[in-house]
Amino acid sequence: MSLIMKKMSIYDELIHTLKHKSIRTVYQPIISLADGEVLGYEALSRGPRNSHLESPANLFDVADKCNRLWEVELLCRTKALENARELPPGKLLFINVNPEMIKDRKFKKGSTKEYISKFGINPTSIIFEITEKTAVSDYKSFRRTIDNYISQGYKIAIDDTGAGYSGLRLLAETHPQYIKIDMELIRDIDKDMIKQELMKTFYSFAKITNMKLIAEGIETKEELKTLIDIGVHYGQGFFLERPTEAFTFINPNIRQFIMDRNCLIENKDTGLDMIKIGDIARQDEIIEMNSLIGEAYRMLDENYNLHGLVVCDQKVPVGLVMKAKLSLEIAQNLRKDKFFKQEVTTIMEKNPLILEYTMSLKEACRQVVARREENLYDYVIVTREEKYYGVLPVGILLSVLSEKQ
Numbered sequence: 001m002s003l004i005m006k007k008m009s010i011y012d013e014l015i016h017t018l019k020h021k022s023i024r025t026v027y028q029p030i031i032s033l034a035d036g037e038v039l040g041y042e043a044l045s046r047g048p049r050n051s052h053l054e055s056p057a058n059l060f061d062v063a064d065k066c067n068r069l070w071e072v073e074l075l076c077r078t079k080a081l082e083n084a085r086e087l088p089p090g091k092l093l094f095i096n097v098n099p100e101m102i103k104d105r106k107f108k109k110g111s112t113k114e115y116i117s118k119f120g121i122n123p124t125s126i127i128f129e130i131t132e133k134t135a136v137s138d139y140k141s142f143r144r145t146i147d148n149y150i151s152q153g154y155k156i157a158i159d160d161t162g163a164g165y166s167g168l169r170l171l172a173e174t175h176p177q178y179i180k181i182d183m184e185l186i187r188d189i190d191k192d193m194i195k196q197e198l199m200k201t202f203y204s205f206a207k208i209t210n211m212k213l214i215a216e217g218i219e220t221k222e223e224l225k226t227l228i229d230i231g232v233h234y235g236q237g238f239f240l241e242r243p244t245e246a247f248t249f250i251n252p253n254i255r256q257f258i259m260d261r262n263c264l265i266e267n268k269d270t271g272l273d274m275i276k277i278g279d280i281a282r283q284d285e286i287i288e289m290n291s292l293i294g295e296a297y298r299m300l301d302e303n304y305n306l307h308g309l310v311v312c313d314q315k316v317p318v319g320l321v322m323k324a325k326l327s328l329e330i331a332q333n334l335r336k337d338k339f340f341k342q343e344v345t346t347i348m349e350k351n352p353l354i355l356e357y358t359m360s361l362k363e364a365c366r367q368v369v370a371r372r373e374e375n376l377y378d379y380v381i382v383t384r385e386e387k388y389y390g391v392l393p394v395g396i397l398l399s400v401l402s403e404k405q
Helices: 002-020 056-065 069-086 111-118 139-151 167-174 193-209 221-230 252-267 293-302 323-332 336-340 361-369 394-404
Strands: 024-032 038-046 092-097 126-131 155-161 178-181 212-215 286-288 308-313 316-322 354-356 380-384 387-392
Touching (some): 178 193, 316 387
């Protein structure tokens, strides 16, 4: 009985939301990774505050189950357009659209165009985001519909690329102007060589087809730096700017970082003796020297892409723990509970290779290959004014060398 009442209350909440048009729109900036300028804003819908439907996932899930998806989609779209009257000149508005909804007769009747005209928005400013996660049942008719909208001046973006199975065909059939890369491919990309190579492949594809890449869900400075280095055109995520009800601009400090990073890339001499290792170092988390082995194991175990931990004393590096060597120690130790309670200093490499930020890549290579064979693939620790700055995995070193050759 309570379950039925719960379902009824959620349904009633949805009907109330539709009746009173209580959908809110927040806008998240999409930023150029070349100069930090705002390309446009993605319109994101939210249900009534402090309600079950405030979450967009809940809102659309309930709408789908109650057979009210079209009405919710239409309300979200019209609210986004209504609130976009203050869209800054020259900026784009990205609106999420279900692939099946875009073929609906009501959609084709021109409701979107009508609202665009009503609020004085130019169709060339509108980008329809079509998610890869939703299957397209009839590509032939879907392509005709897409062509119809493109002929009216609208543009297309494929959202969540890399998250589903239909992405390549969707790209081929729609010929979008923008490819939005799913945040799961962006997460920890600075630590994952496979993700980096995938992103380089997307970049090469985009360059050949004259499409633009947008990296979604950027949450760290290191992810941003890696994406800039690869050449990704645009980015979006909490690190750059969170969604707000106003059309905000990027934090000046982040914009300066983007410009500085691009300046570094443009002015960087191709010679290995002109590249500073600090410019390609990765800023991984560290562990303090009074920590236990169990804590080091937990940190390495929970982060698949973390293969080493720098041990520090007040941010001064004193040792290194590599995941492979720690796993071997654990396998050989019969009293694991006792082993995990020892301080990490008892098993760390006490003489890791520590190099200053300003050292050239060429000189760093000499010192890396001069190490003992058992330490050849250990992280190189990078310091700045004797304090921990980051690490240089051998994989990154080899990748840079390969590119330069």
